[in-house]
Amino acid sequence: MSEALCDIGFIGAGVMGKNLILNLVDNGYRVCAFDLDHGRLEALIEQDASERGDQPPRVEVCNSYTELLTRVKAPHLVILSVPAGAPVDDVCNKLLDAGLQADDIVIDTGNSLWTDSVERCKRYEGKLIFFTTAVSGGEVGARFGPSLMPSGDRYAWARIEPVWHAIAAKVDPATGQPIERFEPGNPVKEGEPCAAYIGPIGSGHFVKMVHNGIEYADMQMICEVYDVMRSALEMTPQEIAGVFREWNKGVLNSYLIDISAEVLDTEDSETGKPLVDVILDRAGQKGTGLWTAVGALQVGCPAPSIAEAVFARSLSTRKVLRTRAARKLAGPDVAPVPQEKRDEVIAQLHDALYCAKICVYAQGFDLMKLAAREQGWELNFSEIARIWRAGCIIRAVFLQSISDAYERDTKLSNLLLDDFFIEQIASHQGNWRRAVADATIGGIPVPAMSSALSYYDAFRRESLPANLLQAQRDFFGAHTFSRVDRPEQEKYHVLWGEAGRPVKKI
Structure with missing residues (x-):
């Protein structure tokens, strides 16, 4: 493919998205961005212009999902920074309509509920590779180094790992203290990255x-x-x-x-x-x-x-x-x-x-x-x-x-x-x-x-008053209990209404 093509497609140029995009280009990645709100794309271009000085533009923008896919290297790596819930599915479906393929990776970086991510992975199986990365650090973290919690397909992680390690926050391995530098165009490259593969989809x-x-x-x-x-x-x-x-x-x-x-x-x-x-x-x-x-x-x-x-x-x-x-x-x-x-x-x-x-x-x-x-x-x-x-x-x-x-x-x-x-x-x-x-x-x-x-x-208490609680439950609901002088798997019930309240093994 032509070197002129972008490395990453990015959808969503709100506060978090814009700053993640600028972080990516600071670290040498060519990004093509799309947002339904063209005002956000204009703000992105303006901020890039103010930060890069006399250097060439580092960010490209486009007008549609189809155009985004044509301007990004295949297999495509597309990052989403959109509100959790229905908007994630809406974007995924529009990308599929625009020609996204089964070996293309879509990364949800929003604050999605983990169970929703699990369901999405199943829904898009065989259509695209759905991956997630939870992002923490707010606006400044997104711009200069967030903590990243990725999860999903291991093949996808192999492609994503160098990108996330580049843009993540860094820590001095000797002291455990953050290495921070808030200078556009001069990202922190030394230290341990605060990004690590968490596990299967949803775990991140x-x-x-x-x-x-x-x-x-x-x-x-x-x-x-x-x-x-x-x-x-x-x-x-x-x-x-x-x-x-x-x-x-x-x-x-x-x-x-x-x-x-x-x-x-x-x-x-x-x-x-x-x-x-x-x-x-x-x-x-x-x-x-x-x-x-x-x-x-x-x-x-x-x-x-x-x-x-x-x-x-x-x-x-x-x-x-x-x-x-x-x-x-x-x-x-x-x-x-x-x-x-x-x-x-x-x-x-x-x-x-x-x-x-x-x-x-x-x-x-x-x-x-x-x-x-x-x-x-x-x-x-x-x-x-x-x-x-x-x-x-x-x-x-x-x-x-x-x-x-x-x-x-x-x-x-x-x-x-x-x-x-x-x-x-x-x-x-x-x-x-x-x-x-x-x-x-x-x-x-x-x-x-x-x-x-x-x-x-x-x-720190070996004994808690849950013994009385369990007796109460057995009294009004026959929920049974275990005894301290018998194997725990054995269950007992008191015949509360009978004389002497005999204990019966269940």
């Missing part, structure tokens, strides 16, 4: 879904710590920003702590007030946290902190009702923490956030493990932690410790059973407990951090 989007669930919980817990500092310690947003910046130098170093400090240190340009104080306390969501909570329930995985983070967002939307409740419902009458105790409380909050964060990741990785077992996936958890060290929203120094834990023991059943994390929680849990207790006594809600503590305490 499942892993990204869990990433987002962890993200929900991490964000919520940072907000809870912020709330305690403002409500109990009466600290200003700027003072809290300073604390977060100190925390960012240690074990809590992360993108989310970093941006939280920047947000809290920002003034509103109109009023001069702290920006955070003029933002309505009504949080939105796009569904991935909800999908994670639902997915956990479906496979029977305890992920209470992720669920609590979703519920916290839902409760925040009940602003009118909360305003009424604030005028009617009584809370504790507690004096603010004295100035001389501030540093002590801040230290407690630091350790509480750290321990709760460990438990949230334990919940997320446990969910991936149970789903992998159910779906027959072989997930590399050490590698998943590594590709989250840069480019994605939950990127943090903490992920290196998780990768190391699964490197030490590839069969690790739960992160809380790794020796490093056992020691970390043992040495920090006193402050965690005090922080949760003091917040509760003060009437300050900390649903994610407190649920993480309850998760930890339940996980």
Whole structure:
């Protein structure tokens, strides 16, 4: 084929699509782009012109699906950045009508539900090779290096791997720290790429879904710590920003702590007030946290902190009702923490956030493990932690410790059973407990951090009160139970209505 043909066809030039395209051309790939909205294509061309200086144009655009296929090398590699759901199928069908062949690869990079990806792969089998790649990192990540979670056909991955490794975020292999450079035309080429083949179709989007669930919980817990500092310690947003910046130098170093400090240190340009104080306390969501909570329930995985983070967002939307409740419902009458105790409380909050964060990741990785077992996936958890060290929203120094834990023991059943994390929680849990207790006594809600503590305490208990619960179920529904002094597979039922309540083996 002529060298003038493009390497990649790209459909969808919205915020994420445009930035992925510019990332691709920065790394030397010739891209032909198409979007139903021609204004987006014009914006893409303008940005390319502003970034490349006196160099030749790096991006081509076209007016139809048919034209796109004629201008891309065969077998075609076509990347989609379109909204999840029906638009993905619409584009696939239009590409087939335009002449797409069975050995052409179509990559969905949207936030699709993983089960939808599985169904699409079946639907298009023999017509095209449907592949998926979950992308994390937002607009900046897409432009200068995202975390990529690809899944699907292994043949397709062999073709896609060099492309994804080129555009992905990079990490210094010696330190585990991101290598970042935000210069158009000068991409980071050194370091380990934050892109790794996850497994069969759907597994990549499942892993990204869990990433987002962890993200929900991490964000919520940072907000809870912020709330305690403002409500109990009466600290200003700027003072809290300073604390977060100190925390960012240690074990809590992360993108989310970093941006939280920047947000809290920002003034509103109109009023001069702290920006955070003029933002309505009504949080939105796009569904991935909800999908994670639902997915956990479906496979029977305890992920209470992720669920609590979703519920916290839902409760925040009940602003009118909360305003009424604030005028009617009584809370504790507690004096603010004295100035001389501030540093002590801040230290407690630091350790509480750290321990709760460990438990949230334990919940997320446990969910991936149970789903992998159910779906027959072989997930590399050490590698998943590594590709989250840069480019994605939950990127943090903490992920290196998780990768190391699964490197030490590839069969690790739960992160809380790794020796490093056992020691970390043992040495920090006193402050965690005090922080949760003091917040509760003060009437300050900390649903994610407190649920993480309850998760930890339940996980470390050999015996739980589920014995009473199972007896209750047997009483009203004859659901049977196992005995501690008999093989577990043997089932028993109490004849509750009879004298002496005899136990019957079922």
